[in-house]
Amino acid sequence: MLGRLNHVAIAVPDLAAASAVYRDTLGARVTEPQALPEHGVTVVFIDVGNTKIELLEPLGEGSPIAAFLAKSPSGGMHHVCYEVDDILAARDHLKASGARVLGDGNPKTGAHGKPVLFLHPKDFQGTLVELEQA
Numbered sequence: 001m002l003g004r005l006n007h008v009a010i011a012v013p014d015l016a017a018a019s020a021v022y023r024d025t026l027g028a029r030v031t032e033p034q035a036l037p038e039h040g041v042t043v044v045f046i047d048v049g050n051t052k053i054e055l056l057e058p059l060g061e062g063s064p065i066a067a068f069l070a071k072s073p074s075g076g077m078h079h080v081c082y083e084v085d086d087i088l089a090a091r092d093h094l095k096a097s098g099a100r101v102l103g104d105g106n107p108k109t110g111a112h113g114k115p116v117l118f119l120h121p122k123d124f125q126g127t128l129v130e131l132e133q134a
Contacts, residue, residue, distance in 0.1 A: 001090055003083035003134050007045065007052040011068045011078040015042055015057035018075070022046050022053070033057075036111055041065050043111050054081075054111070079118070079128035087115045087133040099123045107133070 012018035015033060022028040028046045035042045040063035046053040056078055058066040068078060084090040087107050095101060100120035107115035110132055119129040 001084060001093060003085065005051050006081040006083050006130075006132050007054045008080055009054040009056055009078040009130070010075060011056045011065050011072070012075040013057070013069050013073065015044060015055055018055050018057075019044050022055070028053075034111055035059055038108055039064075039110075045111070079130050081116075081130035081132055083134040084131050085134055087117060087131055090131055091117055094119065 010018070019030045019033075023030045028048070031045045033042050033044050037059060040059050041056045042059045043057075044055050046055070056065050058069065065078070069075065091101055091105065091107075095105070100123055102118040102120055105117075107117050110116035110130075112132065115133045117131045119131065121128045
C-alpha cells in the first residue's frame with residue numbers, strides 16, 4: 001500500500017528564519033511560502049533529491065501547528081508523509097484494520113494539490129502520518 005516517502009514535515013515558529021537556515025547555511029533551494037488556510041499552516045518545501053523537507057508555520061489562531069509549538073517552542077518533526085496509489089482504498093483498508101483517520105475521514109487537498117489524509121499518531125508509534133495520493 002505505501003509508496004515512497006514524500007516528505008518529512010518540521011514545525012517551526014518562524015518560517016522565514018528556518019528557510020534562511022536551509023537556504024543560506026545548507027545551500028538548499030527553498031520554495032516560496034504557500035498559505036494553506038484549510039490546514040492552518042503556511043509551508044515551504046526543500047527538495048533534497050529523493051524526498052522533500054516541509055517547513056510548517058502556524059496560520060491563524062486555530063492552527064494545529066500552534067498547539068504543537070506550544071509544547072515544543074523551538075519546533076521539531078511534526079509528521080511524515082507517504083504516497084499511496086489510491087487514497088480512498090488506503091483509508092478504507094486502514095479503518096478496517098483499526099487505524100484512526102483524523103478529521104471527518106474524507107481527504108482534503110494538500111500543498112501539492114493532491115488528496116491527503118492524516119492518521120492518528122497513537123496508531124503509528126507516536127508519529128503523525130500523512131498519506132498523499134500519488
